[in-house]
Amino acid sequence: MSQLSQDQALSDACRSCPAHHAANLRKLGVDMQDWDYVIALAGNPNTGKSTVFNALTGLRQHTGNWPGKTVTRAEGGFEYARHRYKIVDLPGTYSLLSTSYDEEIARNFILFGQPDVTVIVADATRLERNLNLVLQVLEITSRAVLCLNLMDEAKRHQLTVDDRRLARDLGIPVVPTSARYRQGLDSLLQAIDEVAAGKTACKPHRISSGSARLHKAIASLARQLQGAYPGLPNVRWIALRLLDGDERIIEALQKGELKELVLGQQLPSQSNVIRMEAAQ
Amino acid sequence: MSQQAAQSILKKAESLRWEIGHNFQDDLMEAVYTDAARIAERAVASSDETPRFDLDRTIDRLVTSRVWGFPIMLLLLTAVFWITISGANVPSAMLADLLIEGAHPVLKGLADSIGMPWWLKGLLIDGMYLATAWVVSVMLPPMAIFFPLFTLLEDFGYLPRVAFNLDNFFKRAGAHGKQALSLAMGFGCNAAGVISTRIIDSPRERLIAIITNNFSLCNGRWPTQILVATLFIGALAPPYLAGILSALSVVAIAVLGVLLSFLVSWGLSRTVLKGEVSAFTLELPPYRPPRILSTIYTSLIDRTIFVLWRAVVFALPAGALIWLISNIHIGSQSLAVWIMGFLNPMGLLLGLNGVILLAYIVAIPANEIVIPTILMLTVLTFGMAGMGEGPGVMFEKTDAVALSIFQEGGWTLLTAVNLMLFSLIHNPCSTTIYTIYKETGSVKWTTVASLLPVAMGLAVTFLVAQVWRLAAG
Numbered sequence: 001m002s003q004l005s006q007d008q009a010l011s012d013a014c015r016s017c018p019a020h021h022a023a024n025l026r027k028l029g030v031d032m033q034d035w036d037y038v039i040a041l042a043g044n045p046n047t048g049k050s051t052v053f054n055a056l057t058g059l060r061q062h063t064g065n066w067p068g069k070t071v072t073r074a075e076g077g078f079e080y081a082r083h084r085y086k087i088v089d090l091p092g093t094y095s096l097l098s099t100s101y102d103e104e105i106a107r108n109f110i111l112f113g114q115p116d117v118t119v120i121v122a123d124a125t126r127l128e129r130n131l132n133l134v135l136q137v138l139e140i141t142s143r144a145v146l147c148l149n150l151m152d153e154a155k156r157h158q159l160t161v162d163d164r165r166l167a168r169d170l171g172i173p174v175v176p177t178s179a180r181y182r183q184g185l186d187s188l189l190q191a192i193d194e195v196a197a198g199k200t201a202c203k204p205h206r207i208s209s210g211s212a213r214l215h216k217a218i219a220s221l222a223r224q225l226q227g228a229y230p231g232l233p234n235v236r237w238i239a240l241r242l243l244d245g246d247e248r249i250i251e252a253l254q255k256g257e258l259k260e261l262v263l264g265q266q267l268p269s270q271s272n273v274i275r276m277e278a279a280q
Numbered sequence: 281m282s283q284q285a286a287q288s289i290l291k292k293a294e295s296l297r298w299e300i301g302h303n304f305q306d307d308l309m310e311a312v313y314t315d316a317a318r319i320a321e322r323a324v325a326s327s328d329e330t331p332r333f334d335l336d337r338t339i340d341r342l343v344t345s346r347v348w349g350f351p352i353m354l355l356l357l358t359a360v361f362w363i364t365i366s367g368a369n370v371p372s373a374m375l376a377d378l379l380i381e382g383a384h385p386v387l388k389g390l391a392d393s394i395g396m397p398w399w400l401k402g403l404l405i406d407g408m409y410l411a412t413a414w415v416v417s418v419m420l421p422p423m424a425i426f427f428p429l430f431t432l433l434e435d436f437g438y439l440p441r442v443a444f445n446l447d448n449f450f451k452r453a454g455a456h457g458k459q460a461l462s463l464a465m466g467f468g469c470n471a472a473g474v475i476s477t478r479i480i481d482s483p484r485e486r487l488i489a490i491i492t493n494n495f496s497l498c499n500g501r502w503p504t505q506i507l508v509a510t511l512f513i514g515a516l517a518p519p520y521l522a523g524i525l526s527a528l529s530v531v532a533i534a535v536l537g538v539l540l541s542f543l544v545s546w547g548l549s550r551t552v553l554k555g556e557v558s559a560f561t562l563e564l565p566p567y568r569p570p571r572i573l574s575t576i577y578t579s580l581i582d583r584t585i586f587v588l589w590r591a592v593v594f595a596l597p598a599g600a601l602i603w604l605i606s607n608i609h610i611g612s613q614s615l616a617v618w619i620m621g622f623l624n625p626m627g628l629l630l631g632l633n634g635v636i637l638l639a640y641i642v643a644i645p646a647n648e649i650v651i652p653t654i655l656m657l658t659v660l661t662f663g664m665a666g667m668g669e670g671p672g673v674m675f676e677k678t679d680a681v682a683l684s685i686f687q688e689g690g691w692t693l694l695t696a697v698n699l700m701l702f703s704l705i706h707n708p709c710s711t712t713i714y715t716i717y718k719e720t721g722s723v724k725w726t727t728v729a730s731l732l733p734v735a736m737g738l739a740v741t742f743l744v745a746q747v748w749r750l751a752a753g
Binding site: 153228 | 566
């Protein structure tokens with residue numbers, strides 16, 4: 001009896017230990033029933049998003065060494081630390097403000113799919129340019145993890161990246177990885193899990209440069225939107241689009257369909273992918 | 281309430297817009313860039329000693345150089361085809377032995393032993409099974425060699441360099457430089473190529489890329505090109521040069537496809553799809569040592585098996601159809617013979633024949649089955665004894681047998697050349713047409729994309745046939 005309970009205690013302790021989790025990543029492939037958390041994989045083109053996706057799900061989404069390889073989103077699942085995850089591989093994008101169709105897919109999902117965690121995959125050898133997107137994503141979501149990928153390349157080019165400093169500056173967990181060689185994925189999973197479960201609180205960097213007038217304009221418009229439409233996600237972004245004169249959003253507001261426009265892009269299901277495509 | 285709130289939000293946005301000025305988007309981006317630069321500077325340290333020899337730069341200088349860029353591209357392409365052509369023969373013959381000479385009689389015996397009626401046996405075994413066995417033995421070996429090779433080049437990072445080399449030409453043709461990438465994808469599969477045009481933002485340029493993607497010789501057409509080139513073009517050279525000559529002729533067809541892509545893009549952008557060429561940045565990714573085993577595995581699963589499965593799905597009904605039209609008789613002749621007779625005069629005018637045209641009609645669903653269909657229909661029309669086992673049977677193939685069938689059918693070098701040309705320039709397969717419709721949402725543009733290449737193909741083969749005959753006296 002006591003032997004049994006000792007075993008029990010031991011295995012409980014084991015189960016909450018990260019080392020145990022790492023060894024117990026269960027790749028679920030396309031089995032995505034009853035997920036606990038949804039993760040979005042975003043990042044610049046050609047930073048290895050699909051490689052990370054494959055490593056986590058056990059799927060073999062085709063990867064290629066050229067920008068623009070993923071033009072639709074792919075979805076898969078895995079189980080880690082007793083949580084079931086659904087992970088969505090998004091097309092690469094340089095900016096959330098661009099207009100091409102593949103980049104719009106990525107943007108809409110990060111904005112309105114309301115993923116529990118957005119994992120931004122960045123190329124460690126081209127950090128400055130990759131950070132442009134990271135900062136834009138951090139403007140619209142506070143639950144994010146930076147996967148600093150291609151560390152092997154960085155090493156080859158004799159670059160060192162201070163990931164702790166970066167984590168402090170960005171206010172989110174930063175995990176160095178070499179996804180092609182499956183290095184750092186355990187730490188990545190752990191960071192994702194902690195952010196998803198709310199164990200790690202992110203204090204994301206918000207753009208500090210730029211005119212104060214602009215920041216004030218966005219904030220006040222966002223406040224008014226939030227007041228008129230409680231529960232509307234990403235009011236800051238919608239405010240920004242309104243200031244920019246986005247016809248679709250203005251029209252939706254006039255017809256009283258803003259919520260429908262926003263929520264219509266939300267459901268992260270396969271049928272929605274088709275609907276989004278048909279709507280274009 | 282919400283309507284009122286909406287109006288007041290719009291009014292507020294309007295007034296704020298005046299306040300902040302219309303350049304605020306630029307201000308915002310500038311703010312992002314400033315912050316990004318500051319953060320990156322603090323986090324990244326590079327060792328001061330720069331390596332004396334930078335491999336990536338050196339390779340890039342070579343493969344994107346004005347002088348060497350194109351020769352290297354052609355050399356790589358030729359090497360890939362040469363390896364494919366010389367490597368695929370033996371396994372193709374082995375598969376044909378196994379699936380057709382081996383399994384086919386066994387299946388027939390089995391059908392007899394359970395007392396299957398003749399028509400069902402014919403439809404299932406002589407039609408559907410043989411069509412499928414044919415497609416597998418003709419397509420699987422070249423694909424299993426070609427795709428991994430192509431994927432290795434892709435994994436290594438060569439494709440964006442191709443785009444870089446071609447960019448200037450596309451710009452001059454009034455098209456988007458990224459079209460080079462969708463064109464390269466088209467070499468694998470046109471439907472995939474059409475989907476990959478999503479990386480192009482401008483609708484005008486995207487439409488041009490979609491319409492011209494068909495001129496990328498797709499995997500469904502490689503086997504046709506390779507077989508005909510091996511039999512007719514390779515035969516012009518002494519045996520030790522045959523492989524390389526066949527490979528070169530296939531490369532010539534592929535290059536012609538790229539040239540047509542430029543030509544049609546140029547024509548479209550100067551007539552119905554006028555507009556400015558949009559600028560873009562193309563990132564040349566670092567070269568990465570390809571991971572050979574995992575690349576081979578992925579390309580086998582993702583591409584080879586995927587494409588083969590599709591071919592099989594189309595071969596089954598096509599096999600049944602071929603068996604039916606050659607076994608349903610109207611008057612003294614089978615339906616197939618009637619249609620071929622009807623198409624033959626036009627075929628001859630184009631330097632082809634009625635058999636080839638009928639095969640293309642049967643093969644609209646999938647280009648993969650053109651050659652099997654042609655062989656079978658030829659035997660049927662010219663009633664060669666000992667070839668196959670009655671009407672509508674796709675028989676065992678070795679290159680020698682195929683060649684003798686072609687010769688019996690009155691094929692000449694002109695027929696072979698024009699078949700290669702027509703295989704390059706004709707309508708996209710049904711999957712691609714459907715994909716074009718899904719991507720453009722327009723019946724009009726789908727029709728243009730489907731019919732324009734057919735019209736061009738007819739014109740080209742007609743001209744070639746006339747010139748050829750004049751030159752031959």
